[in-house]
Amino acid sequence: MPYIKLEEHLPGITGLLEYRQDSAAPIRELTQFLLRGPNTLTEGERELIATIVSSRNECKFCTAAHTAAADMLLGEQETSKKIKEDISTAPVTAKMKTLLTIAAQVQESGKSVTAESISKAKEAGATDIEIHDTVLIAALFCLYNRYVDGLATVTPTDPNFYQGLADRIVNNGYNRLKQGYDHLKK
Amino acid sequence: MPYIKLEEHLPGITGLLEYRQDSAAPIRELTQFLLRGPNTLTEGERELIATIVSSRNECKFCTAAHTAAADMLLGEQETSKKIKEDISTAPVTAKMKTLLTIAAQVQESGKSVTAESISKAKEAGATDIEIHDTVLIAALFCLYNRYVDGLATVTPTDPNFYQGLADRIVNNGYNRLKQGYDHLKK
Numbered sequence: 001m002p003y004i005k006l007e008e009h010l011p012g013i014t015g016l017l018e019y020r021q022d023s024a025a026p027i028r029e030l031t032q033f034l035l036r037g038p039n040t041l042t043e044g045e046r047e048l049i050a051t052i053v054s055s056r057n058e059c060k061f062c063t064a065a066h067t068a069a070a071d072m073l074l075g076e077q078e079t080s081k082k083i084k085e086d087i088s089t090a091p092v093t094a095k096m097k098t099l100l101t102i103a104a105q106v107q108e109s110g111k112s113v114t115a116e117s118i119s120k121a122k123e124a125g126a127t128d129i130e131i132h133d134t135v136l137i138a139a140l141f142c143l144y145n146r147y148v149d150g151l152a153t154v155t156p157t158d159p160n161f162y163q164g165l166a167d168r169i170v171n172n173g174y175n176r177l178k179q180g181y182d183h184l185k186k
Numbered sequence: 187m188p189y190i191k192l193e194e195h196l197p198g199i200t201g202l203l204e205y206r207q208d209s210a211a212p213i214r215e216l217t218q219f220l221l222r223g224p225n226t227l228t229e230g231e232r233e234l235i236a237t238i239v240s241s242r243n244e245c246k247f248c249t250a251a252h253t254a255a256a257d258m259l260l261g262e263q264e265t266s267k268k269i270k271e272d273i274s275t276a277p278v279t280a281k282m283k284t285l286l287t288i289a290a291q292v293q294e295s296g297k298s299v300t301a302e303s304i305s306k307a308k309e310a311g312a313t314d315i316e317i318h319d320t321v322l323i324a325a326l327f328c329l330y331n332r333y334v335d336g337l338a339t340v341t342p343t344d345p346n347f348y349q350g351l352a353d354r355i356v357n358n359g360y361n362r363l364k365q366g367y368d369h370l371k372k
Contacts, residue, residue: 003304004314026212110335118189128190139332146325149296
């Protein structure tokens with residue numbers, strides 16, 4: 001049961017974003033810009049960054065939601081599975097391997113990001129903005145994961161829930177819809 | 187030297203917020219709302235939450251900046267020093283001890299926040315919103331600390347720099363000023 005009183009039909013992050021809409025608005029805006037805004041990284045690649053950080057933070061809700069979103073964007077379920085197992089052998093570009101490695105270091109701590117991993121990213125063609133956005137997306141999911149688990153929100157076990165959520169964030173993005181999350185009500 | 191090209195006269199978070207203003211705007215807005223918005227926690231108390239998380243993440247820039255801001259708001263330098271040493275004996279209210287404990291747990295991981303620490307906070311009079319805001323402020327500084335250190339930004343050693351920054355965030359808040367950070371130029 002969540003540590004604070006949230007609407008019962010809204011699990012994970014969804015209840016938190018409805019609970020305090022004044023803080024939710026800039027969180028949504030930041031996420032929309034970083035994950036859906038104009039970028040040389042694809043939306044699928046950016047969802048993979050969200051996925052690996054959430055997975056390493058062991059946040060089940062965020063991992064399931066962003067895995068489902070990445071899978072929907074990539075059109076297959078192999079890549080998200082493989083990056084969680086081993087970045088070095090996952091079926092992503094050489095550049096994405098270096099960026100996912102940086103994201104995994106950010107998950108540990110800002111201080112864990114090494115000059116070596118940055119050099120490898122630049123050698124693989126990553127731009128300053130791509131490195132910046134990778135670090136900030138990873139840091140943002142360190143916020144989300146702590147927010148979701150720190151208040152002990154509910155984690156649905158039904159995969160269909162995450163399919164519905166992925167469909168929403170792939171097709172409508174991270175901005176608030178007029179109906180909130182009423183469409184997720186059973 | 188920072189891992190990406192930032193303006194040389196802008197150390198720590200200041201260069202990052204100028205580098206990518208589209209992501210900076212919602213980060214500033216979220217921070218302004220949580221740390222300066224209407225709240226039953228004082229601004230000084232909220233800066234103490236920022237301070238303890240930054241300290242435990244060993245982010246020198248953020249620790250120095252928010253320690254200086256807390257000291258300026260509280261009118262003394264003892265409390266910020268003591269909470270970093272030992273929350274249980276620090277000169278803060280019983281409620282703040284429980285909230286700082288929750289913030290310290292969020293710094294470790296969302297999963298580290300225990301039902302026991304939440305119960306203690308509620309017994310000490312903390313409201314749901316105060317618990318929510320404590321968790322979200324702590325999570326936000328887990329973002330900031332990773333952003334600042336993950337890109338290896340510069341950490342000034344001159345205490346006067348942090349006094350100037352504290353003066354700015356105490357008196358003007360976290361919104362962007364028209365002149366950016368030009369006033370910090372030597």
